[in-house]
Amino acid sequence: MSYDFDLFVIGGGSGGIATARRAAEYGAKVGLAENNRLGGTCVNVGCIPKKLMVYTSHFPAAFQESQGYGWSPVKSTLDWSKMITSVQQETQRLNGIYQRMLDKSNVELYRDYAKLLDPHTIEVGNTKVTADKILIAVGGHPVRPNIPGIENTIISDDMFTLTEQPKRLVIWGGGYIGVEFACIMRGLGSDVIQIIRRDKILNGFDEDIRTTIQESMEHHGIQILKNTIITSIEKTSQGLKIALKGDKNNEMILADTVSLAATGRKPSLDNLGLENAGVEVKQEAIAVDKYSCTSQENIYAVGDCTDQINLTPVAINEGRAFADTHFGGKSRIMSYENVPSAVFSTPEAATVGLTEEEAKEQYGEGSIKVYRSKFRPMYYVLPGKEEKTLMKLVVHQETEKVLGAHMVGDYAAEIIQGVAIAVKMGAKKSDFDATVGIHPTSAEEFVTMR
Structure with a gap:
């Protein structure tokens, strides 16, 4: 049977766009529908604008801390309107970049809401299109509790x-x-x-x-x-x-x-027509297997609308694995083991691998050794602040394998991103010990803990 597209993607967030572009690189004819701004949650109302606000929030403390280093007191006030406008302008710039990337990849973009009519037919606005394979990447949305007011x-x-x-x-x-x-x-x-x-x-x-x-x-x-x-x-x-x-x-x-x-958040599945295509939903999310395939053999789903890990880099990797497998002749699956993540709080936190509790439950409490260090970083000595950094390694004693690495403190996400490579590769505590630290840094604590 002849179809309008080899692949049609519903959703123009990070996962959907990554999938569409990768499939198009392999020569597939790809269509994509998005009725909102390109880039999805992360670009528009999530990771990117939130991180810009995190940076903004750190300046008052930095002004104060500078006095410990000899700088005169700084009197400064926040122009909220300017900050919000600047953040919005950056998201709009990124929207344009995503548009140009799709254009360059020859992905046909439909700026309208898409709904499944059957396993191979999608209604996009007033248009009907068909596709051999369909990928759903509609993301999720915040929900409010049902209480008065x-x-x-x-x-x-x-x-x-x-x-x-x-x-x-x-x-x-x-x-x-x-x-x-x-x-x-x-x-x-x-x-x-x-x-x-x-x-x-x-x-x-x-x-x-x-x-x-x-x-x-x-x-x-x-x-x-x-x-x-x-x-x-x-x-x-x-x-x-x-x-x-x-x-x-x-x-x-x-x-x-x-x-x-x-x-909390939940998948954005309303009026998607999943029942028309025989796509199964479990606990309000699209159920998928390790290949991101739904209960309908030609329909796939990635990202926050599924029952997997809801992180932007995960959605991107899931989508690219799907495209590599079905259009690039390189069969592979997304690995959900040792996926690093961060919380951009103050202080910042980042983690990869098993928590101490998970490791003890999986291997037995007597099989786990925890290395932990808590200290005041050098930066806070002159300002006289009692800010603490926590670093922690969870190790399986029998094999010496590092099962988890956790950190709270400045630049935790940047540091754990590098540590995550070692954990993903199965590094042992002795490998950490054999690594020479960079002095003086907070990060060197990960290779000096005893």
Whole structure:
């Protein structure tokens, strides 16, 4: 049977664009549909604009710390509007780059919503097209809890379009998005209250990472209300009146007209027509196998709309593996073992491999040896600040294999990116020990821990 396209991609985020371009490089005729800005969550309302705000939030501390090195006091104020405008301009620049990349790859772009009609037919706006293979890369979106007054809150996407800086911000959620925005806004001078359902932030991360970041956040003036939920939100003339239920029984707090709900994300599958094509959904995500194939043999899915790891580099790798396999004659699969990740909090955290808890559960507590170091980096000595860096290696004693590496501190993501190569290659603790450190650096601690 003849089709309009060899491959049609639904979704123009990082995973979808990477797949489309790679398949086109192999000579496939590729179409792609995106009804929103190109680049997806990461470029437009995620990784990129958020990291730019992280950088912005670090300047007040840097101004203060410079005095320890002999610089005169700096008096500076934030022009919120200029910062937000600059961030938006950068995302728009990246949108244009993605457009040019698709044009250069001869990928036919449809700027409209796409819906599956059957396993080989897609309705894009008022047009119907057919494809031999279809790849779904529609990403995910933030969700708000269903409580009275929740419509008075914003989601993380909205943080990049606020016209004014909130002076009193309440953040509901202890995941990485809530933690990152709490640190950003505190660094920019806002009063921040973070409400979490457990006793610690960052559920699923190594316990030492969770504890170290939480203690530092509280040290920097972020008030964390633990084991607490919001039961209702009321808009008043004084601001948002937020009712709580938790450790301190029932309590009321007041925030600006802005309160951030950062309690989770879910795949954007509404009106996609998955049922028309026989694509199975499990726990609100598209179920895929190791080749990113759905329950329909010619339809595939990558990225945040699936039940795999939801990280931008993962989506890109999944998509390229799919294109290599089906259009490049190079069969390969995405490996989900030892995928590094970071939390751009203040202090920053990064991790690769197993947590201490996971390693003990998998290998037995007696088989695991943990190397841990906590110290004040040289940078903070002259400013007289008690900022701490944590470094940790989780090692299997019998084989000496490093199962996990974790860090909290300045440039943690940059450092762990390099360490991740060693962990991915199966390095042993003796390999770390045999590596000469670069002195004086914080990173050298990873090769000197005893």
